Amino acid sequence: MLKLMVDTWEPILARYRPTGTRADEPLPTWRAFAEEYAQELPPRVPAPPFVLSDDALIAFIRSRPAKRAGGMDGWTTREAKQLPDGILRLFATVLRAMQRTGIVPQPLLHIPNPCLRKGRGELPTDQRLLSVMSVWMYAWEAPAYRALGPWRAKWTHATSFGAVPNATIGDVSTALALRVEHSRNLCLPLAGAALDRQKCFDYLITEVCLELARHAGCPEDILGVRANFYSHQKRYIRMAGAYAPPLHHTEGHQQ
Secondary structure: OOOHHHHHHHHOOOOOOOOOOOOOOOOOOOOHHHOOHHHHOOOOOOOOOOOOOOHHHHHHHHHHOOOOOOOOOOOOHHHHHOOHHHHHHHHHHHHHHHHHHHOOHHHHHHHEEEEEEEOOOHHHHHHEEEOOHHHHHHHHHHHHHHHHHHHOOOOOOOOOOOOOOOOEEEEEEEEHHHHHHHHHHHHOOOOOOOOOOOOOOOOOOOHHHHHHHHHOOOOHHHHHHHOOOOOHOOEEHHHHHHEEEOOOOOOOOOO
């Protein structure tokens, strides 16, 4: 089953490699994307700089549930929580150096991808590849993500609820249900359409995503870390405790 997963997912994640399904096509570029979607691009709003503080890292580690999974660098969340504050400050120093130089430490680049079944399907394409990063990568990512929340709110569409704090499916379904009920009560015509981009995150082009974030005003040092991470990451499908060799990939974002 592990080999079947690799044989199924490598063509999805590596469509643009020489043996991929789109080997005869150039990798989509930011310039082409920006030209096609010029009317939809968010306004440029420079984000405030973010620097990971010792206290932010310590607070993250202390509040993170001990049962949360760790990556392949050998550190578990439970072990990280047992470290004294003085050692955690040293880790914060390392992560600040990572952000300053744009170079992600090698142990943080190995990402296991356990499988989560979507719906009731049993086929490899019915699985979602989850990403389990190192607890130390999360210790930088989570504070940075929270710090950029007010910046994202300035250009996120009012009807977008993905990754919005405290948002639920009810924020989407309630408004839709009210519109349906209004139409039914007034005997108005009713029509709708559901659109789903299959394997959306798995087909994302890293350069396009990073340039879109730069266009919106994301800090350059954060973009540098993300670019280095996606350029050098190694993904390993994991099933029943067994790991496949690193996946070949030309696109796709960790989920």
